[in-house]
Amino acid sequence: MKTALGRGLDALIPEKGLEIVNLQISKIVPNKKQPRKNFKDSALKDLAQSIKERGVIQPILVSKKNDGSFNLIAGERRWRAASMAGLSKIPAVVKSVDEKDSLEIALIENIQRENLNPMEMASSFDYLLNTYDLTQDALSQRIGKDRATIANYMRLLKLPVEVQKLVSEESISMGHARAILGADNKKKQIDVARTTVKKGLSVREVEELIREKVKIKKKTEKRPADPHVKDVEERLTSSLGTKVHLKHKGGKGKIEIEYYSLEELDRLLEMLT
Amino acid sequence: MKTALGRGLDALIPEKGLEIVNLQISKIVPNKKQPRKNFKDSALKDLAQSIKERGVIQPILVSKKNDGSFNLIAGERRWRAASMAGLSKIPAVVKSVDEKDSLEIALIENIQRENLNPMEMASSFDYLLNTYDLTQDALSQRIGKDRATIANYMRLLKLPVEVQKLVSEESISMGHARAILGADNKKKQIDVARTTVKKGLSVREVEELIREKVKIKKKTEKRPADPHVKDVEERLTSSLGTKVHLKHKGGKGKIEIEYYSLEELDRLLEMLT
DNA sequence: GATAAAATGTTCCACGTGGAACATTTTAAT
DNA sequence: ATTAAAATGTTCCACGTGGAACATTTTATC
Numbered sequence: 001m002k003t004a005l006g007r008g009l010d011a012l013i014p015e016k017g018l019e020i021v022n023l024q025i026s027k028i029v030p031n032k033k034q035p036r037k038n039f040k041d042s043a044l045k046d047l048a049q050s051i052k053e054r055g056v057i058q059p060i061l062v063s064k065k066n067d068g069s070f071n072l073i074a075g076e077r078r079w080r081a082a083s084m085a086g087l088s089k090i091p092a093v094v095k096s097v098d099e100k101d102s103l104e105i106a107l108i109e110n111i112q113r114e115n116l117n118p119m120e121m122a123s124s125f126d127y128l129l130n131t132y133d134l135t136q137d138a139l140s141q142r143i144g145k146d147r148a149t150i151a152n153y154m155r156l157l158k159l160p161v162e163v164q165k166l167v168s169e170e171s172i173s174m175g176h177a178r179a180i181l182g183a184d185n186k187k188k189q190i191d192v193a194r195t196t197v198k199k200g201l202s203v204r205e206v207e208e209l210i211r212e213k214v215k216i217k218k219k220t221e222k223r224p225a226d227p228h229v230k231d232v233e234e235r236l237t238s239s240l241g242t243k244v245h246l247k248h249k250g251g252k253g254k255i256e257i258e259y260y261s262l263e264e265l266d267r268l269l270e271m272l273t
Numbered sequence: 274m275k276t277a278l279g280r281g282l283d284a285l286i287p288e289k290g291l292e293i294v295n296l297q298i299s300k301i302v303p304n305k306k307q308p309r310k311n312f313k314d315s316a317l318k319d320l321a322q323s324i325k326e327r328g329v330i331q332p333i334l335v336s337k338k339n340d341g342s343f344n345l346i347a348g349e350r351r352w353r354a355a356s357m358a359g360l361s362k363i364p365a366v367v368k369s370v371d372e373k374d375s376l377e378i379a380l381i382e383n384i385q386r387e388n389l390n391p392m393e394m395a396s397s398f399d400y401l402l403n404t405y406d407l408t409q410d411a412l413s414q415r416i417g418k419d420r421a422t423i424a425n426y427m428r429l430l431k432l433p434v435e436v437q438k439l440v441s442e443e444s445i446s447m448g449h450a451r452a453i454l455g456a457d458n459k460k461k462q463i464d465v466a467r468t469t470v471k472k473g474l475s476v477r478e479v480e481e482l483i484r485e486k487v488k489i490k491k492k493t494e495k496r497p498a499d500p501h502v503k504d505v506e507e508r509l510t511s512s513l514g515t516k517v518h519l520k521h522k523g524g525k526g527k528i529e530i531e532y533y534s535l536e537e538l539d540r541l542l543e544m545l546t
Numbered sequence: 547g548a549t550a551a552a553a554t555g556t557t558c559c560a561c562g563t564g565g566a567a568c569a570t571t572t573t574a575a576t
Numbered sequence: 577a578t579t580a581a582a583a584t585g586t587t588c589c590a591c592g593t594g595g596a597a598c599a600t601t602t603t604a605t606c
Contacts, residue, residue, distance in 0.1 A: 020293045020332075058366055059293075061331055093331055135553065146595050151554060175592045182556080203592055207558075408583065419565050424584060448562045455586080476562055480588075 020059055022089040023070060025082060028062055030072045047077065048084035056082055059091035070094065118174035119167050122153040129154075152178055160186045163193040172196050175203035182210040184217060240271060293332055295362040296343060298355060301335055303345045320350065321357035329355055332364035343367065391447035392440050395426040402427075425451055433459045436466040445469050448476035455483040457490060513544060 060075030070092065072079055082090045116124065128139055136154075140147040156167065156177050163180060166172045172180075176196050183189045196206055236244035333348030343365065345352055355363045389397060401412055409427075413420040429440065429450050436453060439445045445453075449469050456462045469479055509517035509528070517530050530541065 058334055059332070137553075147554085148556090148595050148597090149593090152556080152594080155555070173592055175594095178556085202590080204559090204590095211557085410583075420584085421565050421567090421586090422563090425564080425586080428585070446562055448564095451586085475560075477560095477589090484587085 020091060020093055023062065023092045023094075025079065025088060025090050027069045028060075028072050028079060028090070028092070029065070029069055030076055030079070045084070047081040051078070051081050051087065052085040056087075056091055059093045062092045062094055064094055117168055117170070118153060118156060118177070119164055122156045125150050125153050126157060155181055160190050162190055166193055166197060173203065176201070176206050179203060179206040179210050182214060184214070188213070293364060293366055296335065296365045296367075298352065298361060298363050300342045301333075301345050301352060301363070301365070302338070302342050303349055303352070318357070320354040324351070324354050324360065325358040329360075329364055332366045335365045335367055337367055390441055390443070391426060391429060391450070392437050395429045398423050398426050399430060428454055433463050433466075435463055439466055439470065446476065449474070449479050452476060452479040452483050455487060457487070461486070513541060 056078055058075070058078070060072060060079050062070035062072055064070055075092075079090060125139065128134060129136065134142075136147045136150045140150055143150075153174070156164065156174060159167075159177055159181060163172075163177060167174060167177050172193060176193075180189050180192050180196070183192050192206065192209060195201065195209075201209070233244050329351055331348070331351070333345060333352050335343035335345055337343055348365075352363060398412065401407060402409065407415075409420045409423045413423055416423075426447070429437065429447060432440075432450060432454060436445075436450060440447060440450050445466060449466075453462050453465050453469070456465050465479065465482065468474065468482075474482070506517050509530075513530060517528060
């Protein structure tokens with residue numbers, strides 16, 4: 001199928017064994033294995049819509065048969081979606097080596113190919129949510145995962161960079177990382193992450209560790225509402241005509257005064273100055 | 274980058290937005306995210322070797338930057354392996370739409386793409402083992418999965434077709450299916466599979482169900498070795514000069530006589546006729 | 547400012563997967 | 577024919593993932 005070409009066009013022609021052509025979709029025969037149930041019909045429809053709008057991004061992989069048709073090696077989902085999208089042709093890499101070798105390669109690549117690691121997933125979700133102004137719910141429907149799953153990936157982005165790196169490197173899993181998020185400050189998160197790697201803790205063990213830490217923290221912080229504080233809050237609330245909270249601890253704290261407009265801010269400023 | 278071409282060559286040029294070129298590997302910049310640790314170095318080396326022998330099967334996906342270099346969108350493993358293989362150029366699909374859209378597409382395709390279902394995995398392993406005369410151990414090293422994992426996939430091929438279909442359709446998982454294999458005949462396997470679907474049993478529940486069935490079967494079959502049978506076996510073994518087993522049950526059975534060469538077969542035939 | 551609804555954040559744990567560990571069969575060597 | 581080694585078969589269960597269920601925050605409405 002490779003034709004003689006003039007200089008300069010050579011760069012367009014791929015290396016040995018790799019030819020890209022637009023093939024009639026109807027000339028492509030899927031694998032002889034039983035027709036596979038699609039992952040999610042809604043996902044296939046989404047892909048079809050995307051293909052309709054932007055075309056097929058990556059060519060499928062086929063091998064040429066003697067009768068002029070082509071065996072589909074990889075990319076069946078794109079092939080089906082392209083058909084659903086109403087295309088009559090699809091870009092395909094045609095393997096000219098014999099079927100045996102190409103099938104081996106395709107299988108091994110398929111089995112081995114890297115998926116995005118959890119940090120990449122998280123960044124991707126973040127990017128998609130912000131770029132397209134989507135809610136988590138909307139994105140979940142597009143990609144076929146639960147909203148909570150997306151939320152949990154997103155939370156990974158709040159970890160200290162050192163911990164994110166441990167996830168990327170697969171030193172800890174996203175399950176560990178999610179549990180580590182429960183530690184109440186970054187330093188503690190780093191400490192727990194390091195302990196997790198050092199001691200080879202399981203996800204359940206990290207969850208338990210964090211649960212204990214939270215329980216201890218709550219125990220030390222638990223104290224009855226200080227009536228004195230309450231009293232001061234109430235007096236200030238009454239006096240200023242808006243809600244006032246006292247963040248009081250260990251003899252010090254903050255007074256938080258709420259306002260809901262510039263007018264009210266002005267009013268408060270007058271009263272306080 | 275698309276050049277005017279004569280008639281006939283047009284078919285070689287892909288549709289809108291899809292251009293295939295051989296790019297200098299050094300001109301391709303991987304994603305700005307932190308460099309990802311490879312899935313398995315040995316797997317990457319295998320891929321590099323495969324690329325050395327057969328070239329890159331599928332082009333990588335890149336987007337063009339204004340400074341003449343290219344951002345790597347998908348196919349980093351192949352890009353790294355090609356570099357390891359000593360190639361200076363790699364076939365690439367160049368996305369000419371703006372980066373935002375192409376990233377969305379690539380991400381969604383990456384997240385959503387279908388992996389082989391367990392029956393396809395099993396068939397693939399079977400094919401590779403037989404076609405290349407590999408041991409399970411050799412294949413396990415090639416694809417980065419444990420030998421026992423491959424063995425367990427292969428076992429799925431021994432299920433009744435009806436049960437295999439349930440796995441393909443994801444009505445039951447390969448975990449269920451593996452457990453179902455423990456049922457001692459095909460009919461029972463089908464029965465358990467149907468029960469599993471009907472009652473929505475978990476893998477642990479199916480394992481337990483089979484364990485109980487095996488236990489019951491062993492209980493009903495457990496009986497002391499019949500000295501009569503042993504005696505007959507010994508007499509026959511002595512008489513024929515080779516090992517003889519009696520498969521005796523419920524008043525009937527089979528006599529199994531072992532032989533290790535055509536000569537011995539001849540000898541036995543003479544004695545038995 | 548109050549309230550309801552929408553959206554997001556968080557924790558716990560049931561699930562199927564993958565493989566460790568062992569069992570059995572097959573093959574090779576003698 | 578016997579034995580050892582290699583190869584394959586099988587079962588049990590610890591693991592991390594994904595999401596159910598609930599908690600909290602944010603936004604919209606009045």
